[in-house]
Amino acid sequence: MPPRRGADRPTSTREKPQAGGQPSTDDPRIILDRQIGADLFEPIPPYPPRTEREGEFYTLADGEMFLNVGPHHPATHGVLRLVVKLSGEQIVDVDPVLGYLHRGVEKICENSDYYHVIDQVDPLEYISSLFQEWAAVLSFEKLMDVTVPRRAEYIRVLSGELLRIASHTLYMGFLALDLGGLTPILYGFIERDEIVEMLAALTGARMLFNYFRIGGVNGDLNHEFMSRLGDWMSRAARQTEASAGLLNENEIFVRRTRGVGILDRATALRFGVTGGNLRAAGVPFDVRRAHPYSVYPELDFNVPTRTEGDSLARYLIRVDEVRESIKIIDQCLHNMPDGPVMARLPRLLRPHPGRAWGACEGPRGMMGVYSISDGSDGPFRFRIHDPSFINMETVPTLLPGNLLADTMAIVASLDPVMGGIDK
Amino acid sequence: MSSVGGFVRGFPGQFWRRLSLQERLALIFAPLAIGAGVVTVLAIVLLGPPFLDFLRANLPLVRFAVAATAILLMTVPTAFVIIYLELKVIARMNLRVGPNRIGPWGSAMSVVHGLKVLSKEDFAPTGADTTVFTLAPVVTYMASVMTLLVIPFAPGLIGQDLNIGLLYFFAVGGLTVLGLLMAGWSSFNKYSLLGGLRSAAQIISYEIPLTLSVVGVILLAGTMSTNRIVLAQSGSLFDWFVFKQPLAALVFFIAATAEANRTPFDMTEADSEIVAGFATEYSGMRFGFFFFAEYVNVFIVSALAATLFFGGWTAPFNWPLAYNLNWFNPWSLGFFGWAAIVLTVLVIGSEFFAVIVKLLGGREWSAWDAMGLGFLIDLVLVVGVLGLAGFIAFDWVQGIFWFLVKTYAFVFTFVWMRATLPRVRVDQLMGFAWKWLLPASLLNLFVTATAVVLLNR
Amino acid sequence: MAVGDRGSRVRAAPARRLAPVPPGELATPIMVPNTLWQPADPLAYEGGRPADVTHLRGFGFTDAGRNDAARWGALQVVPTKADHILDLIRANSLWPLLSGLACCAIEMMSSATSKNDMDRWGMFPFRASPRQADVLIVAGTLTTKMAGPLIRLWEQMPEPKWCVALGDCTVSGGRYKRSYSVVQGIDRVMPVDVYIPGCPPRPEGLIYGMMQLGQLVKDRRGRWNERAIGPNAPDDI
Amino acid sequence: MDRTLETRLEARLADHLRGPVYQRHDETEIRIEAGSVPEVLRILHDAVDLRFEILADLAGVDTGEVMQVVYHLWSPLTSDWLRIIADGLSRDDPRVPSATFLWIGAEWLEREAYDMFGIVFEGNRDLRRIFMPPDYTSFPLRKDFLLPDDAARSPGAGVRHVERACAPAALADDPTAGVRRAPAS
Secondary structure (H helix, E strand, O other), rough: OOOOOOOOOOOOOOOOOOOOOOOOOOOHHHHHHHHHHOOOOOOOOOOOOOHHHHHHHHHOOEEEEEEEOOOOOOOOOOOEEEEEEEEEOOOEEEEEEOOOOOOHHHHHHOOOOHHHHHHHHOOOOOHHHHHHHHHHHHHHHHOOOOOOOOOHHHHHHHHHHEEEEEHHHHHHHHHHHHHHOOOHHHHHHHHHHHHHHHHHHHHHHOOOOOOOOEEOOOOOOOOHHHHHHHHHHHHHHHHHHHHHHHHHHHHHHHHHHHOOOOOOOHHHHHHHHOHHHHHOOOOOOHHHOOOOOOHHHHHHOOOOOOOOOHHHHHHHHHHHHHHHHHHHHHHHOOOOOOOOOOOOOOOOOOOOOEEEEEEEEEOEEEEEEEEEEEEOOOOEEEEEOOHHHHHOOOOOHOOOOHHHHHHHHHHHHHOHHHHHHOO | HHHHHHHHHHHHHHHHHHOOOHHHHHHHHHHHHHHHHHHHHHHHHHHHHHHHHHHOHHHHHHHHHHHHHHHHHHHHHHEEEEEEEEHHHHHHHHHOOOOOOHHHOOOHHHHHHHHHHHHOOOOOOOOOOOOHHHHHHHHHHHHHHHHHHHHHOOOEOOOOOOHHHHHHHHHHHHHHHHHHHHHHHOOHHHHHHHHHHHHHHHHHHHHHHHHHHHHHHHHHHHOHHHHHHHHHHOOOOHHOOOHHHOOOOOHHHHHHHHHHHOOOOOOOOOOOOOOOHHOOOHHHHHHHHHHHHHHHHHHHHHHHHHHHHOOOOOOOOOOOOEEEEEEEEHHOOOOHHHHHHHHHHHHHHHHHHHHHHHHHOOOOOOOOOOOOOOHHHHHHHHHHHHHHHHHHHHHHHHHHHHHHHHHHHHHHHHHHHHHHHHHHOHHHHHHHHHHHHHHHHHHHHHHHHHHHHHOOO | OOOOOHHHHHHHHHHHHOOOOOOOOOOOOOOEEEEOOOOHHHHHOHHOOOOOOOOOHHOOOOOHHOOHHHHHHHOOOHHHHHHHHHHHHHHHHHOEOEEEEEEHHHHHHHHHOOOHHHHHHOOOOOOHHHHHHHHEEEEEOOOOHHHHHHHHHHHHHHOOOOEEEEEEEHOHHHHHHHOOOEOOHHHHOOOEEEEOOOOOOOHHHHHHHHHHHHHHHHHOOOOOOOOOOOHHHHHHH | OOHHHHHHHHHHHHHOOOOOOOOEEEEEEEEEEEEHHHHHHHHHHOOOOOOEEEEEEEEEOOOOOOEEEEEEOOOOOOEEEEEEEEEEEEEEOOOOOOOOOOOOOOOHHHHHHHHOOOEEEEEOOOOOOOOOOOOOOOOOOOOOOOOOOOOOOOOOOOOOOOOOOOOHHHHHHHHOOOOOOOOOO
């Protein structure tokens, strides 16, 4: 039998075992083994600790116990697994275990050509696929010195901001759901469905739009998209305000999130956190402004910033960003230029050998792609940087000291997407 | 010879083959019905008087047995109704449709869910303490059901009119936590354990404000018998205790919400934190018991709130109770008279409506369909008429009506809160109980006692 | 381990029906290491050998399977008509397990929300605990690391239970056919009743699949343990 | 393209640079020795005229001959992304000092690079596999970890191998045979 791993078995809290502990014989697991005459029991972890951190974590003090949250848990947003060390209901330490959704996308991209890569990066940020495509095509366009037509840029910004709103409405809903509220997630899904349906009219897919192309976008705006968008824009502001008010004015929600999981400015910078979580800590870092990449320099919008850095601030930042995105969409619709939506490119893309880094601002932070070309028709190295990965890395810092009930509140307020974290 | 034998053997077969389905049914069931009727009449005539004497001899015992059975039987449909209410109301509040396929407007959905849960595989996880694991749902369910014994549904309709009714209620209702704790401990699962401990802490700390908030009512009514508390509020709308004890009513409602483990105090089965709390490892029938007990609890706390603060079965306005119908004494006809009346009404009415349906519906309605529909229509009408007559004639029908109206208003409020509110944290929950509810109920008790003393002087 | 018997066939295969490959290269077939799950009672499966396959085809017809009161419960004593009625009931109240793996999970939730409401057929609420769920909707890519926990979830669900493979990745590996860490179709590690292709399928697709599952439940007439068993790959692979 | 950044970098990092500062589009690229990573990152982070305070990315690269560790930094003082390539790690035993003393966020990024490439970051206190299972032995993103082609044409007919059991026969004598080479830029 291959070594059984993981802390997902109950462990004795009666004594203080060594790292990779040897619990006492009244451990229920040993009794269980005797009952069924099998040798299922293995200490946790089943191997001597490989790092000092692991040894420190898997050593239980008196009155502490491990709780294995996930990989299947109603509130882990996918297949995240948090091994939580509890004393009572208070969290002592957390060890996130990733990789339950590691699909080897980078390897597949390095074995495909540039067109397939755009399709392969879609399922990473499966709530907001376009931004991962955007980072990829930014990097490829730098590799190939392609200039994108302005109309294509505007269409990219338009669809991207729509998807940002969809992602943020889902974020509010999931945060409320993890706090026990049933209704906001359904209201959020109403908005999200509206948006993905209109994007489906534009791109042909509901979730994994394979829409952006190197040097433009796949198709021009069509009538159904514009009519749906008009319908939605006529009530978007009112709807978002209403669904945000459902939570902002809820005393229980505010009490659950204020002052919880505070991520201060210095820590956020040392972690390299980007996106709303960083802006909630007081750093006005937004790639759209800090390092303009599309037609964003021409557009007028603010970068909302807060200083508290707690869950409530992170939530309110998202609400403000939805307002800003609506402003941006309005401007895009008003100064949408005419012209082609694709640059003239050869069928077979063989850029000169070189390296390029493209980054764009996704709903969760900076999406980056570092691609190396060796002159063939596919990237030699394709590196995907996902903001959720860094956001999730802050969890072992934010959680200890809080109660178990706050675990999911904090994780949800960081807005992780497991597909992006695990690649 | 063979022909005779063939005739003898063939006769019943041929005769049977000639009959239509209805005739066959009639041929089978008519003798059975006649025989059963004869046996029944004989049994009533011969064994009736001594049996009635026996029952009359020890009436309280019989009364208690009947009441207990009736209450136990009544909990299941109550739970079904409330589950359906929750499914549907929450769906509407979520801008959804909710169940609408099974039964009219999906009204059979909860029944189907319940039966499905009961028919699932039922096992205890390896390493669980099987005895405790099995007993826990029973304890919870029985604790909930037993509290119904002192709820007055209508004048005269109460399981047992104990003079310490409220004390009994809180004592027995407190047993619920025992079941939850047993479930959490015996499940061999840390989530279950956390849920059980949470429920213990929560329910025990909310018992105190709950009980204290009721003491004011007891002072005003001068009794602990729920029946007399209701009587003390009889009269008009403004005799209800909610107007004399607003603070107590508020505290009671909040504490009762926590007592029934309802949102925003549903820490014990907080989905997003501890997977399903104490019920994580439960499946099949045992889980069904928990499932029912939760909703029976909702009904019970709603009923108690209506009883203590909203006048129980008393009408919100002065209603001429027991309207005197001199021209018709229902008891003068006796059993057979009533049976004759009901049968004639049903048969004739069914035929009448069946004819109408047949005429309106035309060909696609077969005779049996028409008769079935006619029977349904007639039944609905008869029940409606009888109910109206009963509402006018008997005060207990009125009592049940008003009682259920008030109770389900509260049930709706609970469902509404569940659809609206997030969940509070454990420490916030405890802090609220000890820092706010307890002082409030104590203040209310003090003010009430002072007022009672001053007014009585 | 979970597909150990298939693995043995696989190792036998290439020499016979495939171009010869350098020894050792690309040789090790996928063994989804079922390291987390073990049957609670090893004797109940395959005559005491710790089970490699986690489905019930082999088990349902052994004596242990027939006489396993815990597994069959009351269903053994009720007649078939009653089973039919029970199946009507079950087909109309299918509680999915709230377990999303990847992208398709979002569409799974979307199919339960206001726009297209699964609750109309009683496919709600999503249960958080596998003990109370009827349907395991495997929504999203199943990686080799997640296979063990998923099999464990499946084993924790009480009979009768059904499995729905939602999305291309779960049906056949889909766009991750070439990946080094993805199970090529969950029917290599667990039984599947309904396959719903699409990347991801629309919510209507999931609802249609669930209605098909209800039809399946009715058709089986109480023989819910005779379910179609993966893998869908030919046996001689 | 920020010309002043080039002069600033050359002024600050003259003795660490290995090759000229390379600029293209909105990126500035410098190559350094693996050993000098801590000093360079420290200078870039602290120097008042550089202030590269956000670690945008940390990537491992296997060029077929050598390993690289690539850092991307962002500074409010320049309009360029700064790319630092720690070059010349041996494929047999790639080692590089950790950046966690400056950015604790680099911890998981280095774990990922270790998981995918086997690059050992000295000073990282939690250098385990992060994505693949703990008992996994291969390093998938190395160039000699070959993906099988489409299911129909692959040995095993669609049944995927999880790991490379051993080095392919072709690679036995030449460890980089059949491996795509990096561009010689």
